Amino acid sequence: MTTTATASASRFTKARQVADAVLFEGYVLYPYRASAAKNRLRWQFGVLVPPAWGPAHEEHAYQRTEILMEPKGRATLAVELRFLHAQRRTVQRALGGSAFEDVPELHLADRVLVPWDEGAEERVEGEFPVDALAGGGVTVPFTRPARRETEPVHDADGRLVGRLVRHTEEIHAVVRLTAVELDGPYRALKLTAVVENTSPWTPENADADRDAALPRSLVAAHLLLGLSAGSFLSMTDPPEWAKGAVATCVNRHTWPVLAGEPGRADVVLSSPIILEDHPAIAPESAGAMYDATEIDEILALRTAALTDQEKREARGTDPRAAAVIDLADTMPPEVLERLHGAVRALREITDPGEPAAITELPGDEAVFKPDTPWWDPAHADTADPARDRILIDGRPVGVGSRVLLRPGLRRTDAQDLFVQGRAAQVEAVLHDVDGGVHLAVTVEGDPGADIRREQGRFLYFQPDEVTPLEDT
Incomplete structure:
Protein backbone atom coordinates (compact mmCIF):
# COMPACT_ATOMS: atom_id res chain seq x y z
CA MET A 1 0.00 0.00 0.00
CA LEU A 336 -32.41 27.98 -0.34
CA GLU A 337 -35.78 27.11 -1.87
CA ARG A 338 -34.34 23.85 -3.14
CA LEU A 339 -33.68 22.84 0.49
CA HIS A 340 -37.36 23.23 1.34
CA GLY A 341 -38.10 19.63 0.42
CA ALA A 342 -38.23 17.09 -2.37
CA VAL A 343 -40.53 14.16 -3.02
CA ARG A 344 -38.58 11.18 -4.32
CA ALA A 345 -39.62 7.91 -5.95
CA LEU A 346 -43.06 9.07 -7.10
CA ARG A 347 -44.69 6.43 -9.21
CA GLU A 348 -44.11 7.19 -12.88
CA ILE A 349 -46.70 6.34 -15.56
CA THR A 350 -45.11 6.45 -19.00
CA ASP A 351 -48.44 6.44 -20.86
CA PRO A 352 -51.21 8.45 -19.18
CA GLY A 353 -53.74 6.37 -21.10
CA GLU A 354 -52.63 3.12 -19.46
CA PRO A 355 -54.07 1.99 -16.13
CA ALA A 356 -51.84 2.21 -13.10
CA ALA A 357 -50.19 -0.95 -11.82
CA ILE A 358 -52.16 -2.48 -8.97
CA THR A 359 -50.97 -4.92 -6.34
CA GLU A 360 -53.90 -6.98 -5.10
CA LEU A 361 -53.88 -8.37 -1.58
CA PRO A 362 -56.51 -10.52 0.15
CA GLY A 363 -59.29 -8.26 1.41
CA ASP A 364 -58.68 -5.42 -1.05
CA GLU A 365 -61.97 -3.92 -2.17
CA ALA A 366 -60.80 -0.91 -4.17
CA VAL A 367 -57.81 0.17 -6.25
CA PHE A 368 -55.90 3.33 -7.05
CA LYS A 369 -57.44 5.67 -9.55
CA PRO A 370 -55.19 5.36 -12.62
CA ASP A 371 -54.73 9.12 -12.92
CA THR A 372 -54.55 10.06 -9.22
CA PRO A 373 -51.14 9.83 -7.47
CA TRP A 374 -50.99 8.76 -3.83
CA TRP A 375 -50.07 12.23 -2.62
CA ASP A 376 -53.13 13.92 -4.20
CA PRO A 377 -55.89 14.68 -1.64
CA ALA A 378 -58.39 13.32 -4.17
CA HIS A 379 -56.81 9.88 -4.00
CA ALA A 380 -59.02 7.34 -2.22
CA ASP A 381 -57.23 5.71 0.71
CA THR A 382 -58.48 2.13 0.73
CA ALA A 383 -56.15 0.75 3.39
CA ASP A 384 -57.88 -0.81 6.40
CA PRO A 385 -55.31 -1.78 9.09
CA ALA A 386 -57.98 -3.61 11.10
CA ARG A 387 -59.24 -5.83 8.26
CA ASP A 388 -56.41 -6.14 5.74
CA ARG A 389 -54.68 -9.50 5.50
CA ILE A 390 -51.53 -10.52 3.67
CA LEU A 391 -50.14 -13.88 2.60
CA ILE A 392 -47.00 -15.09 4.39
CA ASP A 393 -45.73 -18.57 3.52
CA GLY A 394 -49.08 -19.18 1.85
CA ARG A 395 -51.11 -18.36 4.96
CA PRO A 396 -53.28 -15.25 5.49
CA VAL A 397 -52.05 -13.03 8.33
CA GLY A 398 -54.02 -10.16 9.81
CA VAL A 399 -55.25 -8.69 13.10
CA GLY A 400 -55.32 -11.42 15.74
CA SER A 401 -52.84 -13.71 13.95
CA ARG A 402 -49.99 -15.16 15.97
CA VAL A 403 -46.51 -14.94 14.46
CA LEU A 404 -42.95 -15.86 15.42
CA LEU A 405 -40.58 -12.88 15.31
CA ARG A 406 -37.38 -13.32 13.30
CA PRO A 407 -35.84 -9.84 12.72
CA GLY A 408 -33.89 -9.89 9.47
CA LEU A 409 -30.52 -8.66 8.28
CA ARG A 410 -31.89 -5.17 7.70
CA ARG A 411 -32.44 -4.52 11.40
CA THR A 412 -30.69 -1.50 12.89
CA ASP A 413 -32.31 -1.59 16.33
CA ALA A 414 -30.32 -3.50 18.95
CA GLN A 415 -33.55 -4.19 20.84
CA ASP A 416 -34.53 -6.62 18.07
CA LEU A 417 -32.22 -9.08 19.79
CA PHE A 418 -34.57 -9.22 22.79
CA VAL A 419 -37.56 -10.36 20.72
CA GLN A 420 -35.78 -12.80 18.42
CA GLY A 421 -37.77 -16.06 18.50
CA ARG A 422 -40.63 -14.61 20.58
CA ALA A 423 -44.28 -15.13 19.73
CA ALA A 424 -46.36 -12.02 19.03
CA GLN A 425 -49.88 -11.02 18.06
CA VAL A 426 -50.61 -8.90 15.00
CA GLU A 427 -52.48 -5.69 15.90
CA ALA A 428 -52.62 -4.03 12.46
CA VAL A 429 -51.51 -4.44 8.84
CA LEU A 430 -50.11 -1.18 7.50
CA HIS A 431 -49.25 -0.15 3.93
CA ASP A 432 -46.79 2.64 3.22
CA VAL A 433 -46.82 4.98 0.21
CA ASP A 434 -44.05 3.01 -1.49
CA GLY A 435 -46.09 -0.20 -1.49
CA GLY A 436 -44.35 -1.74 1.52
CA VAL A 437 -46.25 -3.70 4.15
CA HIS A 438 -45.58 -3.52 7.88
CA LEU A 439 -47.06 -5.58 10.70
CA ALA A 440 -47.77 -3.84 14.01
CA VAL A 441 -47.42 -6.42 16.80
CA THR A 442 -47.41 -6.85 20.57
CA VAL A 443 -45.15 -9.48 22.13
CA GLU A 444 -46.87 -12.27 24.00
CA GLY A 445 -46.12 -12.19 27.70
CA ASP A 446 -45.44 -8.43 27.66
CA PRO A 447 -47.14 -7.11 30.85
CA GLY A 448 -47.60 -3.74 29.15
CA ALA A 449 -49.38 -5.12 26.06
CA ASP A 450 -52.80 -3.72 27.06
CA ILE A 451 -51.37 -0.26 27.60
CA ARG A 452 -49.59 -0.44 24.23
CA ARG A 453 -52.89 -1.27 22.53
CA GLU A 454 -54.64 1.66 24.20
CA GLN A 455 -51.86 4.06 23.20
CA GLY A 456 -51.21 2.55 19.78
CA ARG A 457 -47.56 1.92 20.58
CA PHE A 458 -46.47 -1.24 18.77
CA LEU A 459 -43.38 -2.95 17.41
CA TYR A 460 -43.19 -3.07 13.61
CA PHE A 461 -41.82 -5.81 11.37
CA GLN A 462 -41.91 -6.57 7.66
CA PRO A 463 -43.54 -9.78 6.40
CA ASP A 464 -40.22 -11.57 5.77
CA GLU A 465 -39.29 -11.04 9.42
CA VAL A 466 -42.13 -13.16 10.82
CA THR A 467 -43.36 -16.74 10.52
CA PRO A 468 -47.08 -17.49 10.94
CA LEU A 469 -47.92 -19.66 13.92
CA GLU A 470 -51.70 -19.95 13.68
CA ASP A 471 -54.79 -17.91 12.85
CA THR A 472 -57.30 -16.83 15.48
Missing part, protein backbone atom coordinates in the same frame (compact mmCIF):
# COMPACT_ATOMS: atom_id res chain seq x y z
CA THR A 2 1.16 3.51 -0.73
CA THR A 3 0.03 7.04 -0.13
CA THR A 4 -0.01 7.80 -3.86
CA ALA A 5 -3.04 7.44 -6.11
CA THR A 6 -3.50 4.06 -7.81
CA ALA A 7 -4.65 3.45 -11.37
CA SER A 8 -8.00 2.19 -10.06
CA ALA A 9 -8.78 5.29 -8.03
CA SER A 10 -11.12 6.62 -10.71
CA ARG A 11 -13.70 3.94 -9.94
CA PHE A 12 -14.09 5.46 -6.46
CA THR A 13 -14.96 8.95 -7.75
CA LYS A 14 -18.73 8.65 -7.21
CA ALA A 15 -18.44 6.70 -3.95
CA ARG A 16 -15.94 9.21 -2.58
CA GLN A 17 -18.63 11.91 -2.50
CA VAL A 18 -20.48 9.92 0.16
CA ALA A 19 -17.21 8.87 1.79
CA ASP A 20 -16.33 12.55 2.25
CA ALA A 21 -19.61 13.06 4.11
CA VAL A 22 -18.74 10.09 6.33
CA LEU A 23 -15.22 11.42 6.90
CA PHE A 24 -16.44 14.80 8.17
CA GLU A 25 -19.78 13.81 9.74
CA GLY A 26 -20.06 15.74 13.01
CA TYR A 27 -16.67 17.40 12.45
CA VAL A 28 -17.98 20.74 13.72
CA LEU A 29 -21.60 21.24 14.77
CA TYR A 30 -23.88 24.26 14.71
CA PRO A 31 -23.30 26.99 15.92
CA TYR A 32 -19.82 26.12 14.62
CA ARG A 33 -17.92 27.62 17.56
CA ALA A 34 -15.33 25.82 19.65
CA SER A 35 -16.97 27.27 22.77
CA ALA A 36 -20.31 25.49 22.05
CA ALA A 37 -20.92 22.61 24.47
CA LYS A 38 -21.61 20.08 21.70
CA ASN A 39 -18.24 20.88 20.07
CA ARG A 40 -16.31 19.91 23.19
CA LEU A 41 -16.89 16.16 22.85
CA ARG A 42 -16.06 15.47 19.24
CA TRP A 43 -15.62 12.63 16.78
CA GLN A 44 -18.01 9.84 17.65
CA PHE A 45 -17.85 7.76 14.45
CA GLY A 46 -15.13 5.37 13.35
CA VAL A 47 -12.62 6.29 16.05
CA LEU A 48 -9.92 3.60 16.40
CA VAL A 49 -8.01 4.34 19.60
CA PRO A 50 -4.64 3.02 20.81
CA PRO A 51 -5.15 -0.52 22.13
CA ALA A 52 -3.66 0.27 25.55
CA TRP A 53 -6.25 3.00 26.15
CA GLY A 54 -9.40 1.59 24.59
CA PRO A 55 -10.61 -1.29 26.84
CA ALA A 56 -10.77 0.75 30.03
CA HIS A 57 -12.88 3.37 28.25
CA GLU A 58 -15.09 1.01 26.21
CA GLU A 59 -13.72 2.18 22.87
CA HIS A 60 -12.27 -0.09 20.20
CA ALA A 61 -8.98 -0.23 18.36
CA TYR A 62 -10.12 -2.02 15.20
CA GLN A 63 -12.76 -2.36 12.48
CA ARG A 64 -13.65 -5.62 10.78
CA THR A 65 -15.41 -5.81 7.41
CA GLU A 66 -16.68 -9.04 5.89
CA ILE A 67 -18.51 -9.21 2.56
CA LEU A 68 -18.92 -11.69 -0.27
CA MET A 69 -17.48 -11.07 -3.73
CA GLU A 70 -17.50 -12.80 -7.10
CA PRO A 71 -14.22 -11.87 -8.82
CA LYS A 72 -13.69 -12.72 -12.48
CA GLY A 73 -10.50 -13.90 -14.14
CA ARG A 74 -7.36 -12.30 -12.75
CA ALA A 75 -9.26 -9.63 -10.83
CA THR A 76 -7.50 -7.19 -8.54
CA LEU A 77 -8.86 -5.59 -5.39
CA ALA A 78 -8.31 -1.86 -4.92
CA VAL A 79 -8.33 -0.69 -1.31
CA GLU A 80 -8.49 2.84 0.00
CA LEU A 81 -8.41 3.51 3.74
CA ARG A 82 -9.35 7.07 4.70
CA PHE A 83 -9.30 8.69 8.13
CA LEU A 84 -8.64 11.94 9.95
CA HIS A 85 -5.46 12.50 11.96
CA ALA A 86 -6.23 14.91 14.78
CA GLN A 87 -3.77 17.77 15.09
CA ARG A 88 -3.86 19.91 18.20
CA ARG A 89 -3.80 23.64 17.45
CA THR A 90 -2.71 26.17 20.03
CA VAL A 91 -2.83 29.96 19.65
CA GLN A 92 0.08 32.24 20.52
CA ARG A 93 0.37 36.02 20.67
CA ALA A 94 3.50 37.77 19.40
CA LEU A 95 5.47 39.55 22.12
CA GLY A 96 8.09 41.08 19.82
CA GLY A 97 11.16 39.63 18.22
CA SER A 98 10.95 35.83 18.30
CA ALA A 99 8.96 35.65 21.55
CA PHE A 100 5.41 34.26 21.73
CA GLU A 101 3.05 33.24 24.51
CA ASP A 102 0.02 30.91 24.56
CA VAL A 103 -3.34 32.70 24.77
CA PRO A 104 -6.96 31.44 24.89
CA GLU A 105 -8.04 33.89 22.16
CA LEU A 106 -6.50 36.03 19.46
CA HIS A 107 -8.85 38.68 18.07
CA LEU A 108 -8.62 39.75 14.43
CA ALA A 109 -10.97 41.95 12.42
CA ASP A 110 -12.80 39.04 10.77
CA ARG A 111 -12.26 36.16 13.21
CA VAL A 112 -11.36 35.09 16.71
CA LEU A 113 -8.71 32.37 16.79
CA VAL A 114 -8.98 29.80 19.59
CA PRO A 115 -7.31 26.46 20.46
CA TRP A 116 -8.92 23.62 18.51
CA ASP A 117 -8.30 20.07 17.24
CA GLU A 118 -8.20 20.06 13.45
CA GLY A 119 -8.60 16.94 11.32
CA ALA A 120 -5.97 16.31 8.65
CA GLU A 121 -7.20 13.89 5.99
CA GLU A 122 -5.04 10.79 5.56
CA ARG A 123 -5.31 8.20 2.81
CA VAL A 124 -3.67 4.79 2.39
CA GLU A 125 -4.14 3.14 -1.01
CA GLY A 126 -3.17 -0.06 -2.73
CA GLU A 127 -4.19 -2.69 -5.26
CA PHE A 128 -3.67 -6.44 -4.92
CA PRO A 129 -4.42 -9.54 -7.01
CA VAL A 130 -7.40 -11.34 -5.49
CA ASP A 131 -5.40 -14.57 -5.63
CA ALA A 132 -2.85 -13.03 -3.24
CA LEU A 133 -5.51 -12.72 -0.53
CA ALA A 134 -5.80 -16.49 -0.03
CA GLY A 135 -4.13 -18.22 2.90
CA GLY A 136 -2.42 -15.66 5.11
CA GLY A 137 -3.53 -12.85 2.84
CA VAL A 138 -1.90 -9.45 2.78
CA THR A 139 -0.77 -7.48 5.84
CA VAL A 140 0.22 -3.86 5.36
CA PRO A 141 1.48 -1.84 8.34
CA PHE A 142 1.78 1.93 8.04
CA THR A 143 2.89 4.87 10.18
CA ARG A 144 2.08 8.54 10.35
CA PRO A 145 4.87 10.49 12.06
CA ALA A 146 4.61 13.12 14.77
CA ARG A 147 4.89 16.68 13.47
CA ARG A 148 5.09 20.25 14.72
CA GLU A 149 4.16 23.08 12.37
CA THR A 150 3.71 26.82 12.83
CA GLU A 151 1.65 29.30 10.82
CA PRO A 152 2.14 33.05 11.22
CA VAL A 153 -0.93 35.22 11.83
CA HIS A 154 -1.03 38.78 10.48
CA ASP A 155 -3.58 41.52 11.05
CA ALA A 156 -5.34 43.53 8.33
CA ASP A 157 -2.30 45.82 8.03
CA GLY A 158 0.10 42.90 7.55
CA ARG A 159 1.68 43.10 11.01
CA LEU A 160 2.65 39.84 12.71
CA VAL A 161 0.34 39.51 15.71
CA GLY A 162 0.71 35.84 16.56
CA ARG A 163 0.95 32.32 15.25
CA LEU A 164 -0.82 28.97 15.24
CA VAL A 165 1.15 25.97 16.47
CA ARG A 166 -0.02 22.52 15.37
CA HIS A 167 1.14 19.32 17.08
CA THR A 168 0.49 15.89 15.55
CA GLU A 169 1.28 12.67 17.41
CA GLU A 170 2.64 9.47 15.87
CA ILE A 171 0.20 6.79 14.70
CA HIS A 172 0.90 3.13 13.95
CA ALA A 173 -1.74 0.97 12.27
CA VAL A 174 -2.20 -2.03 10.00
CA VAL A 175 -4.57 -3.21 7.27
CA ARG A 176 -5.12 -6.98 6.93
CA LEU A 177 -6.84 -8.48 3.87
CA THR A 178 -7.81 -12.13 3.47
CA ALA A 179 -10.22 -14.01 1.21
CA VAL A 180 -11.64 -17.54 1.59
CA GLU A 181 -13.41 -19.37 -1.23
CA LEU A 182 -16.87 -20.65 -0.33
CA ASP A 183 -18.60 -23.89 -1.22
CA GLY A 184 -21.60 -23.30 -3.45
CA PRO A 185 -23.00 -23.26 -6.95
CA TYR A 186 -20.93 -20.23 -7.98
CA ARG A 187 -17.39 -19.07 -7.34
CA ALA A 188 -17.65 -16.69 -4.42
CA LEU A 189 -15.18 -15.53 -1.80
CA LYS A 190 -15.63 -14.07 1.63
CA LEU A 191 -13.42 -11.00 1.89
CA THR A 192 -12.23 -9.94 5.34
CA ALA A 193 -10.65 -6.49 5.78
CA VAL A 194 -9.40 -5.46 9.22
CA VAL A 195 -8.11 -2.00 10.09
CA GLU A 196 -6.37 -1.86 13.47
CA ASN A 197 -4.63 0.84 15.48
CA THR A 198 -1.37 -0.72 16.70
CA SER A 199 0.14 2.37 18.32
CA PRO A 200 2.37 1.37 21.26
CA TRP A 201 1.44 4.52 23.21
CA THR A 202 0.51 3.84 26.82
CA PRO A 203 -1.15 6.55 28.92
CA GLU A 204 0.98 7.85 31.78
CA ASN A 205 -1.87 7.24 34.19
CA ALA A 206 -5.07 5.19 34.18
CA ASP A 207 -7.18 8.36 34.27
CA ALA A 208 -5.91 9.70 30.93
CA ASP A 209 -8.90 11.22 29.17
CA ARG A 210 -10.07 10.91 25.58
CA ASP A 211 -8.27 14.13 24.59
CA ALA A 212 -4.97 12.35 25.21
CA ALA A 213 -5.92 9.40 23.01
CA LEU A 214 -7.48 11.25 20.05
CA PRO A 215 -4.23 12.58 18.47
CA ARG A 216 -3.02 8.96 18.37
CA SER A 217 -6.28 7.60 16.92
CA LEU A 218 -7.65 6.98 13.45
CA VAL A 219 -10.77 9.19 13.33
CA ALA A 220 -13.79 8.53 11.06
CA ALA A 221 -11.94 5.55 9.58
CA HIS A 222 -13.62 3.85 6.61
CA LEU A 223 -12.72 1.72 3.60
CA LEU A 224 -13.41 1.89 -0.11
CA LEU A 225 -13.06 -1.47 -1.88
CA GLY A 226 -13.18 -2.01 -5.64
CA LEU A 227 -12.92 -5.02 -7.97
CA SER A 228 -11.33 -4.59 -11.38
CA ALA A 229 -13.54 -7.44 -12.68
CA GLY A 230 -16.50 -9.01 -10.94
CA SER A 231 -18.91 -7.84 -8.29
CA PHE A 232 -19.69 -7.72 -4.59
CA LEU A 233 -22.92 -9.09 -3.11
CA SER A 234 -25.31 -6.88 -1.18
CA MET A 235 -25.42 -7.57 2.56
CA THR A 236 -29.11 -6.70 2.74
CA ASP A 237 -30.38 -8.10 -0.57
CA PRO A 238 -28.17 -11.04 -1.60
CA PRO A 239 -29.28 -13.68 -4.10
CA GLU A 240 -31.08 -16.66 -2.60
CA TRP A 241 -28.10 -19.00 -2.95
CA ALA A 242 -25.84 -16.61 -0.97
CA LYS A 243 -28.14 -15.76 1.96
CA GLY A 244 -26.66 -18.41 4.24
CA ALA A 245 -23.09 -17.29 3.55
CA VAL A 246 -24.00 -13.62 4.02
CA ALA A 247 -25.49 -14.46 7.42
CA THR A 248 -22.07 -15.77 8.54
CA CYS A 249 -20.31 -12.47 7.75
CA VAL A 250 -19.08 -10.71 10.87
CA ASN A 251 -18.83 -6.93 10.72
CA ARG A 252 -17.51 -5.04 13.73
CA HIS A 253 -17.72 -1.26 14.16
CA THR A 254 -18.42 -0.78 10.44
CA TRP A 255 -20.95 -1.82 7.79
CA PRO A 256 -20.30 -2.47 4.06
CA VAL A 257 -22.73 -1.27 1.37
CA LEU A 258 -22.65 -1.27 -2.40
CA ALA A 259 -21.51 2.18 -3.51
CA GLY A 260 -21.30 4.19 -6.69
CA GLU A 261 -24.03 4.44 -9.30
CA PRO A 262 -27.18 2.31 -8.80
CA GLY A 263 -26.85 -0.91 -10.74
CA ARG A 264 -23.10 -1.21 -10.15
CA ALA A 265 -21.72 -3.75 -7.71
CA ASP A 266 -17.95 -3.41 -8.16
CA VAL A 267 -17.42 -0.82 -5.40
CA VAL A 268 -18.10 -1.07 -1.65
CA LEU A 269 -18.01 1.59 1.06
CA SER A 270 -17.49 0.14 4.52
CA SER A 271 -18.63 2.89 6.85
CA PRO A 272 -18.90 3.36 10.62
CA ILE A 273 -22.28 4.98 9.91
CA ILE A 274 -25.00 2.55 8.81
CA LEU A 275 -26.03 3.31 5.23
CA GLU A 276 -28.18 1.65 2.58
CA ASP A 277 -26.81 0.31 -0.69
CA HIS A 278 -25.90 3.02 -3.21
CA PRO A 279 -26.07 6.01 -0.85
CA ALA A 280 -25.87 9.40 -2.55
CA ILE A 281 -25.63 13.06 -1.67
CA ALA A 282 -28.96 14.84 -2.14
CA PRO A 283 -28.84 16.94 -5.32
CA GLU A 284 -30.46 19.81 -3.38
CA SER A 285 -27.46 20.02 -1.02
CA ALA A 286 -25.62 23.29 -1.55
CA GLY A 287 -22.54 22.22 0.38
CA ALA A 288 -21.27 20.37 3.43
CA MET A 289 -22.66 21.52 6.78
CA TYR A 290 -21.17 18.69 8.91
CA ASP A 291 -24.30 18.43 11.08
CA ALA A 292 -26.64 15.66 9.90
CA THR A 293 -28.76 15.97 13.06
CA GLU A 294 -30.20 19.17 11.60
CA ILE A 295 -32.36 19.82 8.55
CA ASP A 296 -30.25 21.67 5.96
CA GLU A 297 -32.86 24.38 5.36
CA ILE A 298 -33.23 25.19 9.06
CA LEU A 299 -29.48 24.94 9.57
CA ALA A 300 -28.78 27.40 6.76
CA LEU A 301 -31.32 29.88 8.11
CA ARG A 302 -30.06 29.60 11.69
CA THR A 303 -26.45 29.98 10.56
CA ALA A 304 -27.27 33.09 8.53
CA ALA A 305 -28.99 34.52 11.61
CA LEU A 306 -25.89 34.29 13.85
CA THR A 307 -24.61 37.60 15.15
CA ASP A 308 -21.48 39.13 13.64
CA GLN A 309 -19.52 38.25 16.78
CA GLU A 310 -20.71 34.64 16.65
CA LYS A 311 -19.66 34.45 13.01
CA ARG A 312 -16.22 35.83 13.87
CA GLU A 313 -15.82 33.09 16.49
CA ALA A 314 -16.97 30.41 14.04
CA ARG A 315 -14.59 31.61 11.33
CA GLY A 316 -11.72 31.47 13.81
CA THR A 317 -12.66 27.97 15.00
CA ASP A 318 -11.94 26.07 11.79
CA PRO A 319 -11.63 26.80 8.06
CA ARG A 320 -14.50 24.38 7.41
CA ALA A 321 -16.70 26.26 9.85
CA ALA A 322 -15.75 29.50 8.08
CA ALA A 323 -16.83 27.95 4.78
CA VAL A 324 -20.26 27.10 6.27
CA ILE A 325 -20.70 30.70 7.46
CA ASP A 326 -19.78 32.02 4.00
CA LEU A 327 -22.13 29.52 2.35
CA ALA A 328 -25.08 30.58 4.52
CA ASP A 329 -24.34 34.29 4.00
CA THR A 330 -24.12 34.03 0.22
CA MET A 331 -26.79 31.41 -0.54
CA PRO A 332 -29.16 32.76 -3.25
CA PRO A 333 -32.91 32.50 -2.52
CA GLU A 334 -33.43 29.96 -5.32
CA VAL A 335 -30.81 27.64 -3.78
